[in-house]
Amino acid sequence: MSTNLKSRAPAAGTPSPRKMLPRLVTGQEIVLIGIISVLWILLGFLTPAFLTPGSILPLLVAVAPIALIGVGMTFVIITAGIDVSVGAMLMVSAVITAQTMVATGISLVPALLLSIAVGALLGLVNGFLVAYGKIHAIIITFGTANIFLFIGLRLFGSSTVNGVPGTFDVFGRGAAGRTLGIPHSFAITLVVVAVAWWYLRHAASGRHLFAIGGNANAARLAGINVKPLVLMTYVITGALVGLAACFVIAQGTSTLDQSVGVGRELSVIAAVVIGGTSILGGRGSVLGTLLGAILVQTVTSGVTQLGWPSQLSDLFVGAAIIAAVGTDIVRERSRRKS
């Protein structure tokens, strides 16, 4: 919220720009790191196999696409928007890329660029409608989600994409997807998170995103070019969805089916809000989003490894959202009182 920025503004007479920066790590992130550590230690005791590379590495690989899309979603939500079309965008990017790979056998870099370009193009549609159509983002993206889903399903025809070549194996779960034991997909995600973290914290336009989310009208009057910046957040989200689509293809088998991407938007939004980003805009962090994605994936794979029914994991994800956002609300309230 905008009060956050105001309360950190230096008092009159102490014009030190350094003071205006938010803290390196927010309270929500410390809480999340604590919860994740406790969960990992607990799971390590309960199922000795959990804290082994054979279990942690697939977990990190599975976190990568959610966290990547989550970075874009964090940008969007900080500007008080939302994008519920990322699942459908993922489907379109994945099916176009997979079909092109099957048909022409293009190599890694062109395939990667193609996927990112498709995602960015779809994001451009969202961004244009939201920024210049002046309609609430949730309505626009509900609409485009339907349209993207239509495009994706039409491309699939009525079958799956078979015989997807192993071009993306460098992002996969296998040995080809690791260097020195670190999964490439997770390493790329870390780099993206780091760049986004720096951008949101130190770049002028990054700070502008928070101002837009706090009060778009005030931001405009303060001379911020609101519309292009909002447009940009949706394009970035689309591009990251395109990159995530490559990871998803890599993690799957050689067959891509029509359920790819379905429901992803909800797990991404869950990761973002667990990470402490306010759905009302003006406050949020990509580091929190990464931690949120790790927490969600830990719960999911923890439930499976404990031998509990896998449907139970959704219940815990729901509870995690309530707990994470609830503590955030309580903390924010006490901060405002003091």
Place this chain on the structure above:
Amino acid sequence: MTTTALKQPDTAPQRKESLGYRAVRMLLTQRIALLGLLTVAVLAVMVSLNSAGALSGSYDADYLAAALISAVPLAMLGLAELMVILSGRGGIDLSVGAIVSLCGIVFGYSYGVWNLGLFLSILITAAAGALCGALNGFLVAYIGFPPLIATLATFYAFKSLALIISGQKPISTVQIQDFFSAAQSVEIPLIGQNLPNIPLGIFTFLIPTAALVWVLLNRTTFGRRLFALGTNDVAAAWAGVDTRSNRMTAYVISGLISGLVAIVTVAQFASARPDAGVSGNGMALPAITIAVLGGVAITGGIGRVSGILLATLLVVWLNAGILLAFAGNEGTQFQLLALGLLLIGASLLNNLTRKKFGVLN
């Protein structure tokens, strides 16, 4: 009927208005008029396609009446969304589909397994729905969760509970299979000979629910308070409205309606499926789409029952036509496209109207 008339069009009195200008203004400011016109247009296009032989089946009155079966859950959930979106402060309910799944299982057990009788089973199911809604309402109104987050969390929880409780198996005992009769089409008494048979659910579920919601919104103090707090939360609080309990009530009613939809869905499938409300795209997204298409302002405080009902008719009859115009899978795919274009078109139009005429009814 709505509570806002923020800006009167100031150019209107000076200019001599032509008939065409007035017609355009009515179409744009009166969502009912626009939806009515669109529905007529859809019917006209489909009927002419039908007589040209371009459809794979006959698009006649019988077909249209039979298509109404899918209007029952859609319109009811649209009404549920109307209640919560009206309540303002970003009101929305993503969990309706999950509540339908969970309550379907509750109904499956109480009617199909424990044999509690129809009346008691319906009561229990509706109460379960209201309880789910109460959880949403408590989180939103009393704790202060943003509605999108609270209902996203409960969506996960209810969806998971439905699968766990049922052991992922649908309940389809003999009683539940016989309950399919509740979804059949019936002849309307007295005048029915000349009319096609109408699905029973329209009379037993949709019309009572719509009437109830209409009375609640337009003829009770609760309704007026809901419009007040949806329009301006702070002003309503200063005017002495208990914003918390009234907002919570909106979510309870949304849950209650979802519980009733669960019963309709069980009757339709002749089986209580644990994923009835969340499979594929789920039930929440189409319901929200119907609400927005029906002229409900996502910011709260504006919306009416007739808009929801007309928007449902439009979508259902359009979808029914699309199914005949395209073969097999293609039909359901083009339905997605139509829904997306309608939603974006309608909201762009809302915007244009606000800019040009100031008000939207």
